[in-house]
Amino acid sequence: MPDDGKPDGKPDGRLIETRPSVRPLDERRLAVLRAIVQDYVGTEEPVGSKALVERHNLGVSPATVRNDMSALEEEGYIHQPHTSAGRIPTDKGYRLFVDRLAEVKPMTPPERRAIRHFLEGAVDLDDVVARTVRLLAQLTRQVAVVQYPSLTRSTVRHIELVSLTPTKLMLVLITNTGRVEQRMVDCPGQVGEALLGDLRARLNGMAGGCRLPEVPTVLEDLPAGFEPAERAVVGTVLNVLFEALAEQNEERIMLAGTANLTRFGHDFPLTIRPVLEALEEQVVLLRLLGETADSAMTVRIGHEIAYEGLNSTSVVSVGYGSGDQSVAKLGVIGPTRMDYPGTMGAVRAVARYVGQILAES
Numbered sequence: 001m002p003d004d005g006k007p008d009g010k011p012d013g014r015l016i017e018t019r020p021s022v023r024p025l026d027e028r029r030l031a032v033l034r035a036i037v038q039d040y041v042g043t044e045e046p047v048g049s050k051a052l053v054e055r056h057n058l059g060v061s062p063a064t065v066r067n068d069m070s071a072l073e074e075e076g077y078i079h080q081p082h083t084s085a086g087r088i089p090t091d092k093g094y095r096l097f098v099d100r101l102a103e104v105k106p107m108t109p110p111e112r113r114a115i116r117h118f119l120e121g122a123v124d125l126d127d128v129v130a131r132t133v134r135l136l137a138q139l140t141r142q143v144a145v146v147q148y149p150s151l152t153r154s155t156v157r158h159i160e161l162v163s164l165t166p167t168k169l170m171l172v173l174i175t176n177t178g179r180v181e182q183r184m185v186d187c188p189g190q191v192g193e194a195l196l197g198d199l200r201a202r203l204n205g206m207a208g209g210c211r212l213p214e215v216p217t218v219l220e221d222l223p224a225g226f227e228p229a230e231r232a233v234v235g236t237v238l239n240v241l242f243e244a245l246a247e248q249n250e251e252r253i254m255l256a257g258t259a260n261l262t263r264f265g266h267d268f269p270l271t272i273r274p275v276l277e278a279l280e281e282q283v284v285l286l287r288l289l290g291e292t293a294d295s296a297m298t299v300r301i302g303h304e305i306a307y308e309g310l311n312s313t314s315v316v317s318v319g320y321g322s323g324d325q326s327v328a329k330l331g332v333i334g335p336t337r338m339d340y341p342g343t344m345g346a347v348r349a350v351a352r353y354v355g356q357i358l359a360e361s
Contacts (some may be wrong), residue, residue, distance in 0.1 A: 030100060031053030031058060032068045033077055035099045037089050041339055044266075047084020091302030094314070094336055098299050104345040111139075115350060119357050125149070125178040128255050132330065132354050141347040142334035145285050145317075148252040149177035149327040149358070151212045151245070159203045161237070166190040171240055175212065177327050177358050185239025185240045188232045195230055199237065216242050253285050260334070267312065267335035279333070288315050288333065295319030295326035297344060302336050312336060316343050320351035321358070330354070 011303055035056040038302055039047045049065045052058065058065060069087055072078045077093035080086070107115065118135055122128040129146050136144035143334040160172040162282050202222060208213050219238055221300065223231040258279060261272050268275060300315045310333075317331025330351055332343060 001091050028060065028064075029068045029072060030057075030096070031056075032065060033072055033089070033093055034097060036069075036078055036087060037094065038071075038341075040088050040217075041337055044087050044337070045136075046081055051086075090302070091336060094255050094301045095304070098301065101341060102342075102347065104339070105341040107349045111253075112349065112353075114181045115139075115353050119353055122357065123177070124180065128178065128354065128357060132350060133254045133256040136330065136332060136346065136350050137260060138332070139350070140332045140343050141257075141260050141291050141307040142258060142338070142343065143255065143257045143262070143279065144330070144332050145289060146254050146330040147286065147289055147328040148254070149179060150251065150319075151179070153173070153211065153321075153327045154179060155209055155211050155323065156204075156215060157205045159200070159207060159241070161196055161200045161202070161203075163191065163193070163196055169196070169237065171237065173241065173244060177321075179227055181244050182242050183240045185237055187236055189229075191233055195226075196235065198226075199234060204328065205242075212245055215245060221225070251282075251286055253282055255279065255285070255287070257332075264335045264337070275313060278307055278309040284310075289317045289329035289331055295321070296346060298331075314340075316340070316347050318347050318351045320355045327358075 015049045032052065034060065035280075036047045039045075039051060039055060040138075049062055049069055052065050052069075053062045059152070060068075069078065072093070073080065073087060076159050077096060078087040081346065082089055096191050115135065119131055122131050125148070129148055133144045136146070144188055144253040154175040154177045156173070157176045158172075160170075162170040162172065163226065164170055167187045167190055169187060169191060171183045171185050173181040173183075202225070203219070206222065207218055210218050219241075226234050258276065261268075261275060265272060288300070288305070288310070295318065297316070297318045302314065303311050305311060305313065305315060311332055312335060314336045315331055315333050316338075317327030317329050319329050321327040331347055333338045334343070
């Protein structure tokens with residue numbers, strides 16, 4: 001699968017901005033800001049002008065770098081955490097760094113092969129989600145969150161009816177995202193092979209390819225097309241099918257890598273407890289991932305997140321789906337001192353492979 005290194009978003013490769021844009025910087029100061037972000041993420045230490053000159057080919061004198069750092073501080077992109085000469089990025093600085101990112105860090109060919117091999121071993125949708133969330137946590141060394149494909153955006157791939165006894169059937173609903181739901185149907189009379197085959201064919205002919213919320217409306221007149229003696233059986237099968245759709249309408253997510261946060265204890269003010277408490281709330285996690293319909297890469301940084309307990313974190317998320325259809329979101333949560341190019345590249349690559357696995361399943 002190709003990985004062109006361009007972030008999802010605008011045609012020129014820049015990310016779609018998720019917050020109001022900051023005032024533009026000239027390219028030299030932007031280069032200084034990039035260097036500060038890269039060094040701080042890599043070293044965990046405040047960055048001084050001397051270190052920037054030594055480590056980066058900025059093409060200017062140390063005095064110019066110090067002036068640029070002073071200007072960046074005045075404009076709120078960096079700040080001095082204590083009395084040392086070093087500076088660290090602010091949320092605003094990280095925001096500009098991400099918005100002006102030229103490219104994300106692509107996966108290497110061995111990494112891509114390993115991702116695909118790991119995900120292709122999944123036996124069903126639950127296994128796909130479980131493998132995905134573990135893989136994403138390992139690749140990014142952050143907390144990974146994967147939303148199950150939303151049934152409201154899934155479509156019917158196939159409806160199977162299997163005769164167990166003359167009056168008992170098994171109904172199997174298979175969606176385009178690989179979700180499989182099974183229900184037992186106790187029929188009010190015997191179901192012959194002719195009726196069973198006719199009902200199976202009509203169910204798939206009418207509902208195949210339909211979004212799940214539309215299925216009850218599409219099939220509501222189905223019993224009228226059968227002989228009067230057969231309508232009770234058809235109605236019973238439909239009731240079980242509709243109940244299965246209603247029961248499975250809740251959103252589900254899976255989380256992995258929470259222990260990774262312990263590596264970043266000093267990145268969180270006072271304690272990581274508020275972060276851990278927020279991660280226990282499924283509603284919070286779903287809102288962090290964003291609307292399923294929005295498949296673009298989204299990065300929320302620090303105080304852009306509307307939950308006080310998560311103001312010291314960043315969230316990188318993207319949609320995944322079968323074909324061009326985004327059916328759910330996945331992403332990672334970590335400290336604002338994050339390797340954004342690498343994290344965004346990993347999140348996007350995994351999402352693409354999960355979508356392909358679903359399309360092939």
